[in-house]
Amino acid sequence: MSALVSILVYSIIGIAVSLVFPFTSWALGRWYQDSIMSTLREEEKVIVNTYGFDNKASVTTSNKMSQVGAEYSTLLHVSLCVGPSMGQIFFMWVKSIFGGRLHSYDVVxxxxxxxxxxxxxxxxxQFGCTSLINIRIETSVISFAKTDKSKQASVEFLAFATGIR
Amino acid sequence: MEGQVISLLMSNVESIPGKTVVNSLGLVTGSTVRAKHIGKDIFAGLKNIVGGELKAYTELLNESRNEALQRMMMDAHARGANGIVNVRFATSNVAAGASELFCYGTAVVVE
Known part of the structure; x- marks a missing residue:
C-alpha cells in the first residue's frame, strides 16, 4: 500500500517538476513579448508623427503614378528573425491536439x-526618403540551430522596398 | 575585385525613379550560404526561453544579405552597368544549420 502511495507521490512530483520550466518560460515569454509589443506601438506612433509615413506614402504598387517627381531612389531592405519561447512551443503542442487558434504564434x-x-x-x-514604393514582405522558416528540434522556432521576415524622395 | 565596395543604383521597381534606362544588360545574381558558429547558436537557444527577436540570427542574415547584394553588384559592374532594377530576394534552407540567401535583378545602364 505504502509502495503505491510513494509511486503516486513521486509521479506527481515528477510531472510538477517537468512542468515548471515550460510554465516559467511561457510566463516570461508572455511578459517579455507584451513589453516589446507596447514599445513597438509607441515607436510606430512616433515614426508616423515625425516623418509622416502614413499609408498613402508607402504603397505596394510600382506604377509610374507613385514615382512622379522622384529625384533620388534607393533599395532598402530589412530582415528580422523572431521566435516564440520554448514554453509557448510546448503549450502550442498541447493546444494543437485540440486545434484552434494558436495565440502565441499570432503575437510573435x-x-x-x-x-x-x-x-x-x-x-x-535615415536616407531622407519621403515615401516607399513596391513594399514586399517575405516570410521564411530558417533553421540555423544544429538540432531539428528548434526548427520551427525561428521565422525570418524580410521587408524590402524602394525609397524615393 | 574582392574586398572592393561597389555602390550601384538599385531599385525593386521596373525603372530607377528619376532616371531613364537606356540599355539592358541581362540578369545578374548573387548568393551566399552561411551558418552560425555553435557558440552563438547556444546563446540564441537561451534567448528562446523568452522568445521575441533573435538578434544573433538577425545580424547574421543582414550581413549575409549584404554580401549577396555585393556579389550581385560586382557581377553588374563587370558588365559595365551602373544600375540594377527589379531586385528580388529569396531565402532557402539548404541544410540544417545553414541558409542560402540569394538575390537577383536586371543590370541596366541609366542616365
Missing part, C-alpha cells in the same frame, strides 16, 4: 512583421 508573427516594417521606415528616414 505580428510583432515580427510590424517591427520589420518599422525598421524599414526608420532606414528610409
Amino acid at each position: 508573427l505580428d510583432y515580427g512583421r510590424r517591427e520589420a516594417l518599422l525598421r524599414l521606415r526608420k532606414q528610409a528616414a
